[in-house]
Amino acid sequence: MSSKRTGAEAVAAKGWFGAHRWLLARRLSQGVILALFLLGPLAAVWIVKGNLAYSLTLETLPLSDPYVLLQSLIAGNVPERLGLIGVLIVVVFYLLVGGRVYCAWVCPVNPVTDLAGWLRRRLAIKGSAHVSRSARYWLLAMTLALAGLTGTIAWELVNPVSMLHRGLIFGLGAGWTVVLAVFLFDLLVMSRGWCGHLCPVGAFYSLLGKWSPLRVTASRRAACNDCMDCFEVCPEPQVIRPALKGAGKGVGPVILAANCTNCGRCIDVCSKDVFTFGMRFDNRPENGTQTVPKTAADSN
Amino acid sequence: MPTANNHSSRARSPAANTQPLARRQFVLDSARLFCGVGLLGLGLAAYSKQARARPPLAIRPPGASAEDDFLGACIRCGMCVRDCPYNILELARPESPVATGTPYFTARTGPCEMCEDIPCVKACPTGALDHSLTDINASKMGLAVLADQETCLNFLGLRCDVCYRVCPLIDQAITLELRPNTRTGRHAMFIPTVHSERCTGCGKCEKACVTEEASIRVLPAKLVKGSLGEHYRLGWEEKSKAGGHSLVEDKGLIDLPDRLPEGMKLEGHFDPGSDPLPAGMPGNAPANVVPSLPPGLGGPGAPAGAPRGGSPSEAAR
Numbered sequence: 001m002s003s004k005r006t007g008a009e010a011v012a013a014k015g016w017f018g019a020h021r022w023l024l025a026r027r028l029s030q031g032v033i034l035a036l037f038l039l040g041p042l043a044a045v046w047i048v049k050g051n052l053a054y055s056l057t058l059e060t061l062p063l064s065d066p067y068v069l070l071q072s073l074i075a076g077n078v079p080e081r082l083g084l085i086g087v088l089i090v091v092v093f094y095l096l097v098g099g100r101v102y103c104a105w106v107c108p109v110n111p112v113t114d115l116a117g118w119l120r121r122r123l124a125i126k127g128s129a130h131v132s133r134s135a136r137y138w139l140l141a142m143t144l145a146l147a148g149l150t151g152t153i154a155w156e157l158v159n160p161v162s163m164l165h166r167g168l169i170f171g172l173g174a175g176w177t178v179v180l181a182v183f184l185f186d187l188l189v190m191s192r193g194w195c196g197h198l199c200p201v202g203a204f205y206s207l208l209g210k211w212s213p214l215r216v217t218a219s220r221r222a223a224c225n226d227c228m229d230c231f232e233v234c235p236e237p238q239v240i241r242p243a244l245k246g247a248g249k250g251v252g253p254v255i256l257a258a259n260c261t262n263c264g265r266c267i268d269v270c271s272k273d274v275f276t277f278g279m280r281f282d283n284r285p286e287n288g289t290q291t292v293p294k295t296a297a298d299s300n
Numbered sequence: 301m302p303t304a305n306n307h308s309s310r311a312r313s314p315a316a317n318t319q320p321l322a323r324r325q326f327v328l329d330s331a332r333l334f335c336g337v338g339l340l341g342l343g344l345a346a347y348s349k350q351a352r353a354r355p356p357l358a359i360r361p362p363g364a365s366a367e368d369d370f371l372g373a374c375i376r377c378g379m380c381v382r383d384c385p386y387n388i389l390e391l392a393r394p395e396s397p398v399a400t401g402t403p404y405f406t407a408r409t410g411p412c413e414m415c416e417d418i419p420c421v422k423a424c425p426t427g428a429l430d431h432s433l434t435d436i437n438a439s440k441m442g443l444a445v446l447a448d449q450e451t452c453l454n455f456l457g458l459r460c461d462v463c464y465r466v467c468p469l470i471d472q473a474i475t476l477e478l479r480p481n482t483r484t485g486r487h488a489m490f491i492p493t494v495h496s497e498r499c500t501g502c503g504k505c506e507k508a509c510v511t512e513e514a515s516i517r518v519l520p521a522k523l524v525k526g527s528l529g530e531h532y533r534l535g536w537e538e539k540s541k542a543g544g545h546s547l548v549e550d551k552g553l554i555d556l557p558d559r560l561p562e563g564m565k566l567e568g569h570f571d572p573g574s575d576p577l578p579a580g581m582p583g584n585a586p587a588n589v590v591p592s593l594p595p596g597l598g599g600p601g602a603p604a605g606a607p608r609g610g611s612p613s614e615a616a617r
Binding site for chain 2: 046049051053055056064065068069072075076082131134135138139141147149150152153156158171172175177178
């Protein structure tokens, strides 16, 4: 391994823009969503009202966060009609595109932890506290149990995700300390600590999108030159190996792990264009075993 | 292919050898996670208990359920904040003592303007603000209390009346009750008096109070509202309910002993210290009679010299 920068090969092969396409799209998505929320309070243009817990777009389209409403339900409260319609729309959306699309394309904490991850790589900070990646599911169970035991949505008192988003729109106050804590934790204590190990919001959405059809697939995995750049940039690198290296074990090329966030960084950073977005159904083990043109591998 | 096969077999064989070890590791890891998360949960539960103690001056929007239910229902979306035409509501920030992200207003700086269509309640997607509240005059956001009688100008004998005048339910939620001004001996005091069954807790009185610190304040009802007790009956109310017919006066109930200063005689009153016990009282009854019933209700007989003047209903007043 040389000391080259991660993604340098991709930039050389595809140009800077080609090697950052999905990253730019993602930042655009995060920015536009936040801007839509901010347009009301800052410029009095009320396209979207509310925040990620519940919002009303153009006074007609309700969108609600199924996780917080589930906690509310467990705490003993049934939402009103609009709240329920909002849950339905959001659940169907993430069932289709993948639950953790919320994490990579919507969540306002993602740029914070991505920045921490990027700095960690640039500053070559090694060493990371070891906590299982399944800790988030324990935390998820704890927040749901707590809602039932206390009869309140206890998690929302401290949830950094809603605290940041609500704070940006309604006034952050001391919420920035929590965001800073998450940033420093990811930078200095645990690599990809918050989003990749602990966040119960992400855990909830990963379960929601477990069977989603839209997936990243290593459709040209035979072309992989083992440069490891995808593992380096991936926030959930454990999801790549089965699909990328599974040809010999009869595993298909589609990344099926629920914790893939569909962020597309692996697509960007691969100089050999191994990865693409695809459908989970194109998952025959023989797919991607030979170096074939992308289009042929994709068609079923 | 051969390289891949080699790789997988190499990976599999040590795994097979160390399977009990792996299981042990899994159990240990799980236990560790369970403990860690459990501790976090305990901390969060304790914090959530703290967060239920809402500071008295933070008032929930109209239709808000009791604090415990509210914290289980409100998802902190801020729709009520957005739809309040007077911008009085805000979402609590993490450093505020109000539960993070929940809506509240402060009467002294911006009271509820009592919109007839109650847009904040309509905007709520969870029912944390009760959608069955359609009459803003029936809302119960809190209860106004004339908290400081030392500084209230009307209590000082002046005619300020501002709280009374600004009250959206003037003469119902706040009335002025006349009392003699004993300081001057010749004037009346107009005492602002809050009636809890009509007060909505909108806070306009607190906002309008002219004293430097508000003398009338809106506080959570459970903090200030007394309760008489189920068993209390007010004689004059019972009397009017019974069509002006007293429930006690003609029952010949016993007049209980009054303790008087030594040597003082009050006509018609019984002093156990100096008077002989009347017939039928415990201690003066025939030994074989148990005075289980009071005289007049089938007991041993009415006490001697219990006149109509000191009737019990009078004493209750």
